[in-house]
Amino acid sequence: MNENRALDAFAALSQETRLRIVRLLVTAGPEGLSAGTIGEAMDSASSSRMSFHLGHLEQAGLVESRREGRSIIYSAALSTLAGLIEFLMRDCCQGHPEVCNPAMAALSSCCEPTKGTAHG
Amino acid sequence: MNENRALDAFAALSQETRLRIVRLLVTAGPEGLSAGTIGEAMDSASSSRMSFHLGHLEQAGLVESRREGRSIIYSAALSTLAGLIEFLMRDCCQGHPEVCNPAMAALSSCCEPTKGTAHG
């Protein structure tokens, strides 16, 4: 993750429809959902609007797509989300891990912690 | 954290100067930095531009300010950053913690893990 990719990702996440799409795909897991299914889950979604937003998210690296028959299936790019978190919080500790523990707690309330070392 | 606050936060983070300010303040820690010091760290920073961006970040809840004499000191609002991460990754596991472990690993490479339960 570098600054320009982070800026693209945050810009992509700062729009209501796109943020909803990403959160929907995060909960949908690796199997993902078709463009049409995603559109049905959004209010007032024209096909061109969905295409615009899904393309924007893919360009930003936040979602990935694959074709399955007539449908295009989108799924969340969790490694980009992880990179974004790491980029934002990089060097947050400075030897005082308690400073950024709120962010850790937020994630560990969702996920089993993995082993890691504090660099501060 | 709710959707509107998350949208405001991501919009605030999607601009180069503001993202740099937040990252600078994250590394600066709880003591924070004055508006003038932050401006000096940015390229081509007019005072009105700094004021605009710092106000934008404060409005979005990403930074906090306090007056000290003639200076206004800004610091990162780590609890908002944590809330943002939690909002984005909520329900990412669905019983399969390995799905969102990349995000956990990103943070635990910075911070000592805290105790938490997987809800998946």
Add this chain to the structure above:
DNA sequence: TCAATATCTCAAGAATCGTTGAGATATTGG
């Protein structure tokens, strides 16, 4: 090939955002 389905591409107008420069407000010390 033809029709149906699913999705994407493109152009134009409306809305939003960032920069600039002038001036206003708050604090400090004489």
Add this chain to the structure above:
DNA sequence: CCAATATCTCAACGATTCTTGAGATATTGA
């Protein structure tokens, strides 16, 4: 009060972004 310092507010212009609607492309089955 006055001057110096630090920061904020406001209006206007240019740039970017979102939505819409028409039409194009890709896949499937008869």
